Amino acid sequence: MQNTILKPLAALSIGALVAFSSQAVAQSAATDTKSKEHKHAHKHDHKKAEPKLIDESKVQPRALSDWENDWQSVYPFLQDGSLDPVLEHKAESGKKTAEGYRTYYQTGYKTDVERILIDGDRVAFFKDGKPVQGDYKADGYEILTYKSGNQGIRFIYEKSGGDADAPQFIQFSDHEMVPTKVDHFHLYWGDDRAALLNEVTNWPTYFPAAWSGADIVEAMVAH
Numbered sequence: 001m002q003n004t005i006l007k008p009l010a011a012l013s014i015g016a017l018v019a020f021s022s023q024a025v026a027q028s029a030a031t032d033t034k035s036k037e038h039k040h041a042h043k044h045d046h047k048k049a050e051p052k053l054i055d056e057s058k059v060q061p062r063a064l065s066d067w068e069n070d071w072q073s074v075y076p077f078l079q080d081g082s083l084d085p086v087l088e089h090k091a092e093s094g095k096k097t098a099e100g101y102r103t104y105y106q107t108g109y110k111t112d113v114e115r116i117l118i119d120g121d122r123v124a125f126f127k128d129g130k131p132v133q134g135d136y137k138a139d140g141y142e143i144l145t146y147k148s149g150n151q152g153i154r155f156i157y158e159k160s161g162g163d164a165d166a167p168q169f170i171q172f173s174d175h176e177m178v179p180t181k182v183d184h185f186h187l188y189w190g191d192d193r194a195a196l197l198n199e200v201t202n203w204p205t206y207f208p209a210a211w212s213g214a215d216i217v218e219a220m221v222a223h
Contacts, residue, residue, distance in 0.1 A: 051148065051149030051150050051151070052150045052151060053150075053151050054143050054151045054152075054153055054177065056143060058177055058178070059141065059143075059153065059177045059178070060177065060178040060179060061138060061141075061179075062138075062141075062155050062172075062176075062178070062179050063138070063179065064118060064120070064121055064123070064136060064138075064157065065120075066172075066176075066179055066180060066181060066182065067118050067172060067174075067182065067185060068118045068119060068120070069118060069208055069209075070115070070117050070208070070209040070210070071115065071116045071117070071118070071185075071206035071207065071208060071209055072114065072115055072206060072207060072208070072209040072211070073109070073111055073113060073114045073115070073204060073205070073206055074109055074184075074205045074206065074207055074216060075109040075110060075111055075114075075204070075205075076114065077213050077216055078102070078105055078106065078109050080213075082213035082214075082216070082217065083105070083213075083216070083217060083220070084098070085217050085221070086217055086220045086221060087099075087101045087102055087105075089221050107201055107202060108201065108202060108203050108205070109203075109204060109205055110202060110204070111202075111204035112127050112128075113125045113126065113127055113204065114126055114127070114128075115209065116187070116206055117131070121135050121136055121137065121160075122134070122135055122136075122162070123135075123136055123157075123166070123170060125166065125167075125189075132162075132163045132165040132166045133162045133163050133166055134159040134161070134162035134163060134166030134167065135159065135160050135161040135162045136157035136158065136159055136160065136170060137157060137158060137160045138155075138156075138157055139156040139157055139158040139169070139193070140156055141153055141154060141155045141156060142154050142156065142171075142197055144197065144200075146200065152173055152175075153173070153177060154171040154172065154173050154188070154197065155171070155172045155173075156169060156170070156171045156172075156193065157169070157170050157171075157172075158193075167189035167190050167191060168190070168191040168192075168193075169189065169190060169191065169192075169193045169196060170187060170188070170189045171187070171188040171189070171196050171197070172185050172186070172187060173185065173186040173187075173188070173203065174186065183207065183208065183219055184205060184206060184207045184219065185205070185206055186203035186204065186205050187203075187204055187205075187206060188203065188204075207219070
């Protein structure tokens with residue numbers, strides 16, 4: 001199943017001394033040759049990475065038991081400054097400043113569902129400490145292709161019973177393709193299966209409720 005989504009050297013300058021001897025001219029020419037060779041090698045060293053694609057033949061169905069746990073949103077940790085070390089670590093790449101990453105994750109992590117409890121086929125969503133619950137059954141998966149060319153996969157579940165206010169669909173993204181337990185996940189939820197597949201800017205993220213802010217920082221820096 002495929003769903004395509006439209007998303008998002010310094011050349012070495014060598015200062016040559018002006019020289020009037022044939023020896024100095026020869027040295028300058030040799031240095032220039034080495035500079036060109038370096039530039040040529042540098043281009044290849046920094047060529048664009050190949051897109052990360054998913055081999056669908058390796059994808060396996062997954063049960064809700066993969067995510068069975070009591071989970072907490074990471075969003076409050078971003079707001080209270082606990083994730084500042086993560087932002088600073090990411091900024092070392094030079095792609096964004098720490099504040100740039102803060103803005104990015106403010107949009108990505110934002111949610112009013114502070115806790116999710118998954119027990120068997122039942123999923124409870126907590127807002128201000130009050131839950132709405134739904135029973136969910138597997139509804140396949142979708143492989144998404146992003147603007148970058150990379151691919152991701154979402155495992156989808158549809159509500160089969162429970163509270164009317166519980167979302168009709170939930171979609172898990174956790175970078176895995178086969179049954180496995182994970183230490184975090186991104187979750188999308190709503191009543192329109194197809195519309196959810198087009199959501200790529202807001203991805204509420206959850207870690208085990210028993211983890212401290214320091215635990216989450218350690219996991220994120222290592223990720």
